[in-house]
Amino acid sequence: xKKFSQEYQETLETGTxxxxxxxxxxxxxxxxxxxxxxVAKAYAEIFSATxxxxxxxxxxxxxxxxxxxxxxxxxxxxxMCEHHLLPFFGTVSVGYVPDGExxxxxxxxxxxxxxxxxxxxxxxxxxxxxxxxxxxxHPKGVAVHIQSRHMCMEMRGINRPGTFxxxxxxxxxxxxxxxxxxxxxxxxxxx
Numbered sequence: 001x002k003k004f005s006q007e008y009q010e011t012l013e014t015g016t017x018x019x020x021x022x023x024x025x026x027x028x029x030x031x032x033x034x035x036x037x038x039v040a041k042a043y044a045e046i047f048s049a050t051x052x053x054x055x056x057x058x059x060x061x062x063x064x065x066x067x068x069x070x071x072x073x074x075x076x077x078x079x080m081c082e083h084h085l086l087p088f089f090g091t092v093s094v095g096y097v098p099d100g101e102x103x104x105x106x107x108x109x110x111x112x113x114x115x116x117x118x119x120x121x122x123x124x125x126x127x128x129x130x131x132x133x134x135x136x137x138h139p140k141g142v143a144v145h146i147q148s149r150h151m152c153m154e155m156r157g158i159n160r161p162g163t164f165x166x167x168x169x170x171x172x173x174x175x176x177x178x179x180x181x182x183x184x185x186x187x188x189x190x191x
Contacts, residue, residue, distance in 0.1 A: 140172050
């Protein structure tokens, strides 16, 4: 987990106190006394990958099975919308066609977690996961599919609870081969 410097810790705590006061609450009441410290600690975890330019926690393995697609589906994630700093959450499915190397399966959910731990929008999260898979594995093709709920749509604004947003991005063979895209979507949807 990211550790904030003392200066950033204090800035977050003061900002949280100011926010509580600005919305009309009393930051000195019993229930809120420790809230600024808790918020700073939570943000250190939630935004732990902010500023990191690439995912480095992986290992590749050689394979001669370079024609079959690998799919890890329904990886849960939690992220924060960069527009309102409200959560969005759901599942990510990643598929790729290896080209001589594969990544350890557990590293794909770790990549998703890493990508989600920064302020973002779903479209950019989709693109970041896809580009990191391309950079790391150099596959013949890659696909990323995200389905999520956005609290900025459910708690405020349009106020539509249970609304899902879906984004997909395809590169290489998964972009050019309709059969592979269909196979990916069947594996993702479980049909």
